[in-house]
Amino acid sequence: MADKPKLTTDAGAPIPDNQNGLTAGPRGPLLMQDYQLLEKLAHQNRERIPERAVHAKGWGAYGILRVTGDISRYTCARVLQMGVETPLLARFSTVAGELGAADAERDVRGFAVKFYTEEGNWDMVGNNTPVFFVRDPYKFPDFIHTQKRHPRTHLRSPTAMWDFWSLCPESLHQVTILFSDRGLPISPLHMNGYGSHTYSLWNQVGERFWVKFHFKTQQGHRHYTNTEAETVVGQSRESYQETMYRTIEVGDCPKWTVQVQILPEADAGQLPFDPFDLTKVWPHAEFPPIDVGTMELNRNAEDYFAEIEQAAFSPSNIVPGISFSPDKMLQARIFSYADAHRHRLGTHYESLPVNAPRCPVHNYYRDGEMNSTGIRSGNPDAFYEPNSFSGAEEDRTAMEPPLPVSGAADRYDHRKGNDDYSQVRALYNLFDEEQKQRLYRNIAEAMAGVPDEIVQRQLTEFSKVHPDYATGVNAAL
Structure with missing residues (x-):
């Protein structure tokens, strides 16, 4: 049987075999003991955290x-x-x-x-x-x-937006601001x-x-x-x-x-x-x-x-x-x-x-992930409150006056007793004709593809602000 050819470096020097017959150098194995590599890969896998549910960008x-x-x-x-x-x-x-x-x-x-x-x-x-x-x-x-994003299409849904807004007249004020010149x-x-x-x-x-x-x-x-x-x-x-x-x-x-x-x-x-x-x-x-x-x-x-x-x-x-x-x-x-x-x-x-x-902060929060500061009470024996070990105490001199509350504790009826149109009308009346035309066009563009039933419902809400509001959007549509 012919001898196994000897491997050499680019300069011609022989590359020795190790005791297990494995070749050293670039053709050798990658082992778990290369902990620097493992640490780098592990950190890369954990570089991302959840983005904010809203306000992500x-x-x-x-x-x-x-x-x-x-x-x-x-x-x-x-x-x-x-x-x-x-x-x-x-x-x-x-x-x-x-x-x-x-x-x-x-x-x-x-x-x-x-x-x-x-x-x-x-x-x-x-x-x-x-x-x-x-x-x-x-x-x-x-x-x-x-x-x-829509759970089925995974696309942004103008239908969902306008369906919600048309069923929530309290949104008219913000919607009018958003689609006016102030919205971009x-x-x-x-x-x-x-x-x-x-x-x-x-x-x-x-x-x-x-x-x-x-x-x-x-x-x-x-x-x-x-x-x-x-x-x-x-x-x-x-x-x-x-x-x-x-x-x-x-x-x-x-x-x-x-x-x-x-x-x-x-x-x-x-x-x-x-x-x-x-x-x-x-x-x-x-x-x-x-x-x-x-x-x-x-x-x-x-x-x-x-x-x-x-x-x-x-x-x-x-x-x-x-x-x-x-x-x-x-x-x-x-x-x-x-x-x-x-x-x-x-x-x-x-x-x-x-x-x-x-500034210095004292509290009695304990343990949990990412706790690098220990107990911020000012004393390691004071890990509860009240205590006898000179732990942090509440500054009673900086207490705000009590907040009086009234009314029955019940699920909030946000529809009762609220006028959702007068302030929107005041804002609409501040716009000049060119600003109103841009408002109409912006809304019409955002309503593209929205079912007519929802569009008509929203136009009804615009008409309660001002008849011209509904007429202008309808014309732009």
């Missing part, structure tokens, strides 16, 4: 809030006192689009800000519109289902932000005031037409990210004027509408906005995933002097947002650097 940056207006009579929150400067993280987003969606799509935009205050984190989690589609949180999951801003820098919900402020003497938060862009409120948006998407699906990143990177720092509308607690029952209804605005003539200060964005994130994708905003994050209201949608979001982060990021998501407060 987003763009964010760091900045600062500078308070220049005196509203100390309304709140004892240190973050809102004259002269205070607070670092912040802002994230803007589309509601319905997935992570890979185009930026320039007609959709509501999220407008979330995390203020790293000296008393803990305060999160303002709103939209670029002052109202929303529903006032009953029970309907929120159903609404989001209509904005996502050219970038995050050219849109307003709103807390949308009614929150509360309380001062040193325990007085409570209901409040609306507004962030008015200083770059100008600019928008695309549908045709312009299609052109932009054809050029780049990342137009918002490109604009925002490049603008901040060259030092052209975008700014927003921060304002509040104030309603004394005792006056809430005197209004002709429910001030805690998320489908309503507070008229500026009756509740003039008060300037608080300026929000500026001045620094891009170094690592998008760590600092923007893992950023977790929740209305449950408040500080002394700022609190909640009987707004039912807000009350539901206090739970659902924090719970969404626990699912998506992990039990101790608040320990991630981007979410961690910039």
Whole structure:
């Protein structure tokens, strides 16, 4: 039998056989003991986390809030006192689009800000519109289902959207904003932000005031037409990210004027509408906005995933002097947002650097995934409360006044006693003729392929706002 040919390197040197007859070098085996390879592959398999159920596509940056207006009579929150400067993280987003969606799509935009205050984190989690589609949180999951993909076709369904909206007249206000010129801003820098919900402020003497938060862009409120948006998407699906990143990177720092509308607690029952209804605005003539200060964005994130994708905003994050209201949608979001982060990021998501407060925090949360800080009570023996080991105690001096509640505890009848047309009519009447024509065309385009029964039902709702509204949409169809 002929001898086995000897293998050599490119330089002609022989490659020795090992004791098992296996050839060393590039033709040798790959073994499990190559732990660097296994670690790299294992990490790659785990690089992705669940995307947000809504607001998945987003763009964010760091900045600062500078308070220049005196509203100390309304709140004892240190973050809102004259002269205070607070670092912040802002994230803007589309509601319905997935992570890979185009930026320039007609959709509501999220407008979330995390203020790293000296008393803990305060999160303002709103939209670029002052109202929303529903006032009953029970309907929120159903609404989001209509904005996502059909379970059978796996396509976005205009039929589902308009079927839901036509059966929910409280959505008219938001629908009219969405399909007007305001529904497609050219970038995050050219849109307003709103807390949308009614929150509360309380001062040193325990007085409570209901409040609306507004962030008015200083770059100008600019928008695309549908045709312009299609052109932009054809050029780049990342137009918002490109604009925002490049603008901040060259030092052209975008700014927003921060304002509040104030309603004394005792006056809430005197209004002709429910001030805690998320489908309503507070008229500026009756509740003039008060300037608080300026929000500026001045620094891009170094690592998008760590600092923007893992950023977790929740209305449950408040500080002394700022609190909640009987707004039912807000009350539901206090739970659902924090719970969404626990699912998506992990039990101790608040320990991630981007979410961690910039001040000392004490709590008695124990164990669970991602717990890298142990028990934050200030003492390892104080892992329960109350205790005798100098563990953290609640600061009773920073307690807000009690919130009085009334009424029978029952499933919310959101139809009862609500006018869903007057404020929409006031908005519609603000539009000039060209703006109305664009509104009609935008709605007509979005109704393509929708069954006529649903279209007619929606036209009936438009007619209750104004006869011309229905007539204009019908003509555009």
